[in-house]
Amino acid sequence: MEKTDKPLTKNIRPDRAFTTLADYESTGGYQGLHKAITELQPKDVQQWVKDAGLRGRGGAGFSTGLKWSLVPMDDISQTRYLVANADEMEPGAFKDRLLLEQDPHQLIEGMIIAAYAIQAKIAYIFMRGEYHLAAKRVENALQEARTEGYLGEHILNSEFNLQIYLHTSAGRYICGEETALLNALEGKRATPRAKPPFPLVSGLWGKPTVVNNVETLCNVPHILHYGVGWYQGLGRGSDQGTKLFGASGRLKYPGLWELPMGTSIREIIEQHAGGMRDGYKLRGFLPGGASTDFLLPEHLDVVMDYDAVAKAGSRMGTGTIVVLDDKTCxxxxxxxxxxxxxxxxxxxxxxxxxxxxxxxxxxxxxxxxxxxxxxxxxxxxxxxxxxxxxxxxxxxxxxxxxxxxxxxxxxxxxxxxxxxxxxx
The missing domain is CATH 1.20.1440.230 (NADH-ubiquinone oxidoreductase 51kDa subunit, iron-sulphur binding domain)
Structure with a gap:
């Protein structure tokens, strides 16, 4: 089994063609799901993801496996829900769009595994309304998955059943907050809810609900397929795995790259983004999108992991850097x-x-x-x-x-x- 150091983007080609089910399966797609359903119990899947050290990629950085383990599992007949947060509206963030448009089966497989881990039979993809191409490709991928038997009744000849539905948002930034998202999904005004109770106990329609970011869920199939030790070995520092890091502003090559957790900000800006455009100097940057604190050129050697960026006085957030140049006020x-x-x-x-x-x-x-x-x-x-x-x-x-x-x-x-x- 050939392993990769870029699991999230290994199927994304330069021509940006849509990864079909056949393409996805040819590179090991749905093998993580096979392992989860045929070899592991739901609690085992939770433990694998917890041991791997996967933290939420939406900005909070909370342990994904720990989050799943907090869902009440005592009553086997209780309704539970899984929701993929694809409402990417943070200014400067564009990482989830790449995954949704280019490799939607990766998200779908991650959602099926996550739903199995918490024994949810219904899941939703709550997508930003402006992501028209992503919605079209995700819907196509969902239909392929249903036809192949990865969704529906008795998945992989097991007792596990799951349906995934795509919901496109009416379009408000607040819908990215998980409880406002749940209200919107219920057809209500998108306002946050008081916590507690937390969605893990009382979420969508009052039932236990897990809300995970798109990039978070896309990591899950690879952990099951390649193993916990492999995933832990991808990071360079205290956090595990890879991350989609982006950079925008007056850079020579603004864009998005899959890099190890713990990659330095200097490497992202100077090596992958090519540095500042001619005639401009770096004055500062927002390391994780619009809702993070500015850092300065003196912080370029800070590594992009949750604790290191926090120690420098900001947050890693979405990992999408917004650059301030010396000619912008x-x-x-x-x-x-x-x-x-x-x-x-x-x-x-x-x-x-x-x-x-x-x-x-x-x-x-x-x-x-x-x-x-x-x-x-x-x-x-x-x-x-x-x-x-x-x-x-x-x-x-x-x-x-x-x-x-x-x-x-x-x-x-x-x-x-x-x-x-x-x-x-």
């Missing part, structure tokens, strides 16, 4: 991000509903020459008032991360707008 960049977050707030809680528009107003006033030095203190205060523990979900705290770090690292840019006016 960080105040304008932050305003652009805060406008997005303010627009996408569900309006459920006061700090987010009122605090984000207030943030936008202050930033606009500063840029328009109507700002005061005390406005910077107000903005800093907002980053605390809208921070973790003060809002109903993580949208506003995430929105504050680029702002709080911009005030820390680029304060002179904010002050320049104000001082220029005061000197007039």
């Amino acid at each position: 960080p105040v304008h960049m932050v305003l652009n991000l805060e406008q997005f977050f303010a627009q996408e707030s569900c309006g459920w809680c006061t700090p987010c509903r009122d605090g984000l528009p207030w943030t936008v107003t202050l930033l606009k006033d500063i840029i328009a020459g109507k700002g005061r030095m005390e406005d910077l203190d107000t903005l800093a205060g907002l980053t605390r008032m809208l921070g973790p523990g003060n809002t109903f979900c993580a949208l506003a705290p995430g929105a504050m991360e680029p702002l709080q770090s911009a005030l820390k690292y680029f304060r002179e840019d904010f002050e320049r707008y104000i001082v220029a006016v005061e000197h007039v």
